[in-house]
Amino acid sequence: MSDKYIDLVNGGFGGTVAKKLGLPQPAPLRRYKPGAALVPGPVLVLGPDTDQTDAVASALLGWDLEVHRSPSTGTARWGAVVVVLSEVDDASQLGEHVLPLSPALKQMARGGRVVTISRAASGATTPTAAAARQAVDGFVRSLGKEMRGGATANGLVLAHESTTPADDGVLAALRFFLSARSSFVDGQLLTIGDAPVLADVTTSDEERPLAGRVAVVTGAARGIGAAIARTLARDGAALVLVDVPAAGEHLAKVANEVRGTALQLDITAPDAGSRIIEHAIARHGGLHVVVHNAGITRDKLLANMKPETWESVLAVNLAAQLRINEQLLASEHFRDAPRIVSLASTSGIAGNRGQTNYGASKAGVIGMVRATAPLLAAASGGTGTVNAVAPGFIVTEMTARIPFATREVAKRLNSLQQGGDPSDVAEAIAFLASPAGGAVNGQVLRVCGQNLVGA
Amino acid sequence: MSQSTTPTADGVRDAYVLGGNRIPFGKVGGAYARASNQDMLTAALDGLIARHGLQSERIGEVVGGAVLKHSADFNLVRECVLGTTLDPRTPAFDLQQACATGLEAVVTLGNKIRLGQAESGIACGVDSTSDAPIAVSKGLRRALLTAANAKDTATRVKAFLKVRPKDLAPDAPRTDEPRTGLSMGEHQAITTARWGVTREAQDEVALRSHHNLAASYERGFQDDLVTPYRGLVRDQILRPETSAEKLAKLSPVFGKRLPTPATMTAGNSTPLSDGASAVLLGSREWAQERNLPLLARFVDAETAAVDFVHGHEGLLMAPVHAAARLLKRNGLRLEDFDYVEIHEAFASVLLTTQAAWADDEYCRTELGLDGALGTIDPDRINVNGSSLAAGHPFAATGGRIVAQTAKQLAEHQREHGTPARALITVCAAGGLGVAAILESVPAEGGN
Numbered sequence: 086m087s088d089k090y091i092d093l094v095n096g097g098f099g100g101t102v103a104k105k106l107g108l109p110q111p112a113p114l115r116r117y118k119p120g121a122a123l124v125p126g127p128v129l130v131l132g133p134d135t136d137q138t139d140a141v142a143s144a145l146l147g148w149d150l151e152v153h154r155s156p157s158t159g160t161a162r163w164g165a166v167v168v169v170l171s172e173v174d175d176a177s178q179l180g181e182h183v184l185p186l187s188p189a190l191k192q193m194a195r196g197g198r199v200v201t202i203s204r205a206a207s208g209a210t211t212p213t214a215a216a217a218r219q220a221v222d223g224f225v226r227s228l229g230k231e232m233r234g235g236a237t238a239n240g241l242v243l244a245h246e247s248t249t250p251a252d253d254g255v256l257a258a259l260r261f262f263l264s265a266r267s268s269f270v271d272g273q274l275l276t277i278g279d280a281p282v283l284a285d286v287t288t289s290d291e292e293r294p295l296a297g298r299v300a301v302v303t304g305a306a307r308g309i310g311a312a313i314a315r316t317l318a319r320d321g322a323a324l325v326l327v328d329v330p331a332a333g334e335h336l337a338k339v340a341n342e343v344r345g346t347a348l349q350l351d352i353t354a355p356d357a358g359s360r361i362i363e364h365a366i367a368r369h370g371g372l373h374v375v376v377h378n379a380g381i382t383r384d385k386l387l388a389n390m391k392p393e394t395w396e397s398v399l400a401v402n403l404a405a406q407l408r409i410n411e412q413l414l415a416s417e418h419f420r421d422a423p424r425i426v427s428l429a430s431t432s433g434i435a436g437n438r439g440q441t442n443y444g445a446s447k448a449g450v451i452g453m454v455r456a457t458a459p460l461l462a463a464a465s466g467g468t469g470t471v472n473a474v475a476p477g478f479i480v481t482e483m484t485a486r487i488p489f490a491t492r493e494v495a496k497r498l499n500s501l502q503q504g505g506d507p508s509d510v511a512e513a514i515a516f517l518a519s520p521a522g523g524a525v526n527g528q529v530l531r532v533c534g535q536n537l538v539g540a
Numbered sequence: 541m542s543q544s545t546t547p548t549a550d551g552v553r554d555a556y557v558l559g560g561n562r563i564p565f566g567k568v569g570g571a572y573a574r575a576s577n578q579d580m581l582t583a584a585l586d587g588l589i590a591r592h593g594l595q596s597e598r599i600g601e602v603v604g605g606a607v608l609k610h611s612a613d614f615n616l617v618r619e620c621v622l623g624t625t626l627d628p629r630t631p632a633f634d635l636q637q638a639c640a641t642g643l644e645a646v647v648t649l650g651n652k653i654r655l656g657q658a659e660s661g662i663a664c665g666v667d668s669t670s671d672a673p674i675a676v677s678k679g680l681r682r683a684l685l686t687a688a689n690a691k692d693t694a695t696r697v698k699a700f701l702k703v704r705p706k707d708l709a710p711d712a713p714r715t716d717e718p719r720t721g722l723s724m725g726e727h728q729a730i731t732t733a734r735w736g737v738t739r740e741a742q743d744e745v746a747l748r749s750h751h752n753l754a755a756s757y758e759r760g761f762q763d764d765l766v767t768p769y770r771g772l773v774r775d776q777i778l779r780p781e782t783s784a785e786k787l788a789k790l791s792p793v794f795g796k797r798l799p800t801p802a803t804m805t806a807g808n809s810t811p812l813s814d815g816a817s818a819v820l821l822g823s824r825e826w827a828q829e830r831n832l833p834l835l836a837r838f839v840d841a842e843t844a845a846v847d848f849v850h851g852h853e854g855l856l857m858a859p860v861h862a863a864a865r866l867l868k869r870n871g872l873r874l875e876d877f878d879y880v881e882i883h884e885a886f887a888s889v890l891l892t893t894q895a896a897w898a899d900d901e902y903c904r905t906e907l908g909l910d911g912a913l914g915t916i917d918p919d920r921i922n923v924n925g926s927s928l929a930a931g932h933p934f935a936a937t938g939g940r941i942v943a944q945t946a947k948q949l950a951e952h953q954r955e956h957g958t959p960a961r962a963l964i965t966v967c968a969a970g971g972l973g974v975a976a977i978l979e980s981v982p983a984e985g986g987n
Binding site (some may be wrong): 330331332333334336337338340341344345346347348349350351354367368369370 | 583586587589590591592593595596624625760762763764766767768769770773831832833
């Protein structure tokens, strides 16, 4: 959807006026197009002069990128900076490795990326090491707020001490953060485990990472659900699109567009999970990905909340997912690198006035995802993952109903100063759903442009 | 039951119903008041394609039609195909056999598939009574054609001088029988009286139809048979809350000039409606290559016509004859059917049809049988509701019945593990009627 404000402040006259008045000047985001370059310029790799940093640099070289190890490279505008901090266990050494970013930030291309690779503080053996590791968190989040021109800063956090920054699982996530697929992900730290990655990471960004995979998307008739369907189809997945019978007309349109099959089904039905499995197996010969996107809002202040208003939101947004997941976990047909991706929400993280029911349901989803992750991994020989994506302000038919002034303000309250596109959420889901996303399990990835409030 | 799809010595193999789709049926002037036949049929096809993943598929042939058709829609079905995501190399043709259009399309394609002339087919039908074709009068048409062919202005002007005020009134399409001048309802009122069918019995049929259709929606049976359209999610005519008392209050509308009491009301007659339906058919191989289920086997069909013009037989009694001949050819009795679908043009059609089949004298003299054809357990008739509750957009009715009957048979097979058989009859204007047999398909490796 077009954002007239972005068009205005990026025009000659409108831009001058906005600058003089100190108005936010959001930049058009770099969005993924098959065949386009991974990053918009050369990549600078910073970090200690060690094997681990070298290994990351040579992996990037292997992706045919122009890689530099020093910021003094004339007038080049950096496409990305990767800061390898996995061996920094003393905060006093941090400056040495992040301060060289300073000149590079002034030379950053539009839609550029900063990605740190560090270790989880929880695995540190000394307070000094834990402090250094945790410091990266605050550094990345603050840097995200500083970046302009559609550029973002994100971090990868290695959960296990045995993981090295050039392991496949880390590189797959690095590739996602560098690419235009992550354009509305900003200021986020994604934890990487050590589960196997079932794809060649160097090809994971190529045109059809989901080829041969069968994906189910619930709530697929409109908005974010339809965008997820389009994105997964573009990435090569065969699709089963689910929505309530009443949404059938839109569902059929999306199904015909993405060449999938439409399954009119109320996900709150007790046998919804088995019907989904049966349909996917019978029609498509398998089931690999389930995206729990279907959700409803029934906003009311708790003071005015009727029991049925509360219950309907919990039933659709949380209870239905739990029940379907139980049926998926029990199914012999959901064992081949299975992926579950649930839609959470920043409302479930930071809360939102008038959304006690919705916030509870979405926070519940986060709890469910974390607890289901080890269960699915165990059921699938360590190949399965369960994750959540938490969208912030996404421009959809639903948010279009928010009153104009509230909407315009809400839209700007993030580091990228704009609302996200449904496809931004879809791109994050497509990454988590891909065979290359195998090392990310039980995580919640925010796609919110780094909301300034609560996140 | 033979389940082989290998062509037999005479070249015939089996054809199967693989699925169906329709839009909810609307009331005349209701939800689809501004939808054309092309709009509605395209929507029905789109839903069928989406449900079965047929995008870019080249279907053997798409066959269907409309009863009330604008002259500009001469290639209606082909135009609809071109508006879908089907391979544009999918051929199509229009056919029309009044209210039997939809069922006749299934029979036609079923036979093509059985003969190996097609691997797949979509039988479809649509009708709009809201956007019915209105023609100009004969007088105005002559003037327009003369003027169009004229070489000078004087002749053109002269042509229009012959137009009289009455010629300006448009010709609305009529559903009256051209040879008797009687409406279908008046015809059926005569048949109803002849067989002594009561008002109570008719109202009961209507009540069951509403309750059965409403129950089928409630249990999710219609979830993969119906795709909403233009905001309509269920049939606009459906009254789940109707009762015998409410139906009993309605005044009769047909048969008021007959000596017997008039019994046919707006409640036990189908109202004018708008809608479209489509049925996917295919050979076993074609279906299996695409992972599509074999819902039911298309066994056989028969079309009949009766001499209603001279009053010898009721206008809507042809299916009685068609079914008798069909059963004889297949060596079946009425008792051999687990499900019977009798199109409810009027509630009394269902009752007069059964009365005729159960009548020794009638079956001997009119159907040439040794005695009564038999009776049917009422619990086997129209188990998921029929036209009285769903509505009856003429050409769309056959597709609705075939798709939901095929699904019912597949459900029966799956739930009971035993085969099931269904008889379908549809009556039509002009004293026409079609009967067809469908059978469930045992699971692979079964009997």
